[in-house]
Amino acid sequence: MTIINIIESCLQREVIYKKRRHALHGDRLSLDISNSIYDTCEGIINESHEVKDYDTYKSSLMRVLSINNPITKQEFIDKNKDEIIEDTFDKCYKNYQVKSKSIAKQAYPVIKDVFDKQGATYENIVIPFTDGLKTLQVVTNLEDAVKSEGNNIAESIEKSVTLAIIDNIWKDHLREMDDLKQSVQNAQYEQKDPLLIYKFESFNLFKELILKINKEIVSFLLKSGLPSNSEQIKEEKNSDYQSNLETSRPENNVSNSQNKKEVQKTQPVRVEQKTNRNDPCPCGSGKKFKKCHGK
Numbered sequence: 001m002t003i004i005n006i007i008e009s010c011l012q013r014e015v016i017y018k019k020r021r022h023a024l025h026g027d028r029l030s031l032d033i034s035n036s037i038y039d040t041c042e043g044i045i046n047e048s049h050e051v052k053d054y055d056t057y058k059s060s061l062m063r064v065l066s067i068n069n070p071i072t073k074q075e076f077i078d079k080n081k082d083e084i085i086e087d088t089f090d091k092c093y094k095n096y097q098v099k100s101k102s103i104a105k106q107a108y109p110v111i112k113d114v115f116d117k118q119g120a121t122y123e124n125i126v127i128p129f130t131d132g133l134k135t136l137q138v139v140t141n142l143e144d145a146v147k148s149e150g151n152n153i154a155e156s157i158e159k160s161v162t163l164a165i166i167d168n169i170w171k172d173h174l175r176e177m178d179d180l181k182q183s184v185q186n187a188q189y190e191q192k193d194p195l196l197i198y199k200f201e202s203f204n205l206f207k208e209l210i211l212k213i214n215k216e217i218v219s220f221l222l223k224s225g226l227p228s229n230s231e232q233i234k235e236e237k238n239s240d241y242q243s244n245l246e247t248s249r250p251e252n253n254v255s256n257s258q259n260k261k262e263v264q265k266t267q268p269v270r271v272e273q274k275t276n277r278n279d280p281c282p283c284g285s286g287k288k289f290k291k292c293h294g295k
Helices: 002-025 029-048 054-065 073-078 081-118 142-147 153-190 194-223 256-265
Strands: 122-130 134-141 245-247 270-273
Touching: 002 029, 002 153, 002 194, 029 054, 029 081, 029 153, 029 194, 054 073, 054 081, 054 194, 081 122, 081 142, 081 153, 081 194, 122 142, 134 142, 134 153, 153 194
Parallel strands: none
Antiparallel strands: 122 134, 122 270, 134 245
């Protein structure tokens, strides 16, 4: 049983780590996002098309993908499932491309202003994006953002949200796998094969994991945008996605006046100051930056 546990765990880790590497290094990231959108569309249609539930199809598109239905009710009934998946994917992917360009156009004037005034001082710029419930702090290179007129922001968002969501959901999955190991031990008392049950249940859990990762990544990408002033109050201690993805949950002991002060202090973008090579390293080692993390 222990050897099987190790093999299953290693196989699952390799799939997840490969997905993380694509996001971390940019390898195949755009293709992964496209596949995630397709898989999410397919999942929505699988749930509704077999029973010809057009209303569920429509509501799921709006709730998960934030798009209107691309086909009529009669088309939903007449077309086969593959055709509906393709129609839905095309509408969703085009909407995402338009959204990415809109975000670049909206953020570029602020980025350009920071670069013109403080480009010699700051290397990176941090831009918040929110879907109304969670906020992601996206770090992108200031000079690259100006050169691309903000078009590199979409890639930075994809990278940040993919890493944050994978890490968050993977931790939950590991806890579920530990619970599964404990539960299958009892199968032998019921004259069942614990190994067979473990392999079957772990496979189902992993399938659900991949679907959940794809769905959350796609949902955030399609719903998120630059926050309005009223959405900028964020409590880091209530984070669902650690330091990367923060959740907005107002505390009971925070007064309205305190909230207003926080809104006034919050800026739509912030920048990270460069560390000179002869300055002390920010890690606290006591060494000069060029001798430590600046190598």
